[in-house]
Amino acid sequence: MRPSTIRFALLAAALAAGLATAADDKEHKNYSFSPSHFEAQREAIIKGMRGKTYRELSDEDRDTVLAALDRMAGHLEGVSQLEELDKRVQTTLFNDQELVNNLLTQAAADSRLICRRETFVGSHRSTNVCLTVLERKRLREAAQAQMYSMQGSGYLPPEQSDVNPRPIRQRPIP
Template structure:
């Protein structure tokens, strides 16, 4: 018969290794500095990463904004080998689109980060791993606050 602590330690090590393996599969977000020569390669990298776990919390609206900015940049960069060859307005527009893409993807990557916590559920002494993204945790907290506000407004709970 195994000692209960040994079973717990084994389960804990397996849970940690599963979280580590999941984290290893995830790509890390990096800001992109666009250059006219490498734009197609960089665009393809971004389009590929939009469909994996790096940006799971990117909203449809922000995904559309990223795709539109990439299309605008592609139109302005076609036939250009250096930024200096571009009109100043086009340089500014490309820079602004680059900043928009970096800001949206940085926020989505931060919200897509997976956090695992060991939690005990009510009525149970067993702890389990609960893995949620930062965005999912924020949405759950907001839903709980809205529910509490609704109960306070209905008279079921006293107002503070």
């Protein structure tokens, strides 16, 4: 086999690996990529971005995904097979597909809902608290920042690791 044929086969296999989409608001899925099914996959991705599947996708990442999908749609217009496209266009499609896959996979992981039974201070009753992974991370970081700011203002004693203690020398017992 010639090197160009091997590269083309690898690119076609990579493109067939899947374009990340969401068929419904419940889960993130990978579909096999084909030009004839691209519009349906694109609509499923957009539907997932409006729903709960990708709710933690930032506005900047949302714009990036939509721009990549528009570029892909432009390249695939009137094409029924990938072999009809120039090698450079195939590479561009592959790169846009990887960009979409990476952003949507991370957003789906961050948007996963986790419910825990928690008891609030002053109460003996426990309740279900459901937050996304990213919401829990934001709350944890905000609590840490608040603790650090309280330490700097004198409300709390500084941590032992922030202070450079001198070693205590013991006197010999007479």
